[in-house]
Amino acid sequence: MSVNDLDEDKAVAEVADRLAERFPSIPRSHVDEVVQSERRSLDGKPIRDYIAVLVEHGAKARLRDEVSADA
Template sequence: MGTPDEAHAVNAVIDRLAGRFPQLQRERIATVVHEAHHELDGNPIRDFVPVLVEHEARERLQATGAQPVRVSDQDAAAAGPMIRAGEPDTETVFNARVTLLNGDLGGGTS
């Protein structure tokens, strides 16, 4: 499962997604998050696990027809330490990290 910090971050993912998908039961969201998290077991690089878990869980929830609601900066700040007012959301961070991992440093073509 990773470190206690990772477990705390995954619990924060559940909190954020529960706020984004208020029409779904929290238990259902937790199940989806834990499934996505356990698929990353054995991966030695744990730095991005919470971001990857949140991205995958959000996609799975949306695939069931659930639609996320926009959360205010105040609600986002209350949801946990990973989201702060004025900071990019996890989707933006995820996409930026995937771009970097794929070798695009943003310098354009040469």
């Protein structure tokens, strides 16, 4: 695992933390699943600098939709 991989792992973990705080009604394990699903959807993409931002954007939209559907 390279330093860039470790930086990406840390950034994605921070995304999960922020989203867990933003969506407290959703179990943390589900937030983690959504975040990892979004990350996997970006596997193989050549530019990794923005992965955390893209993961957060996609995961936040999915979680927001889930909260809205439950309301």
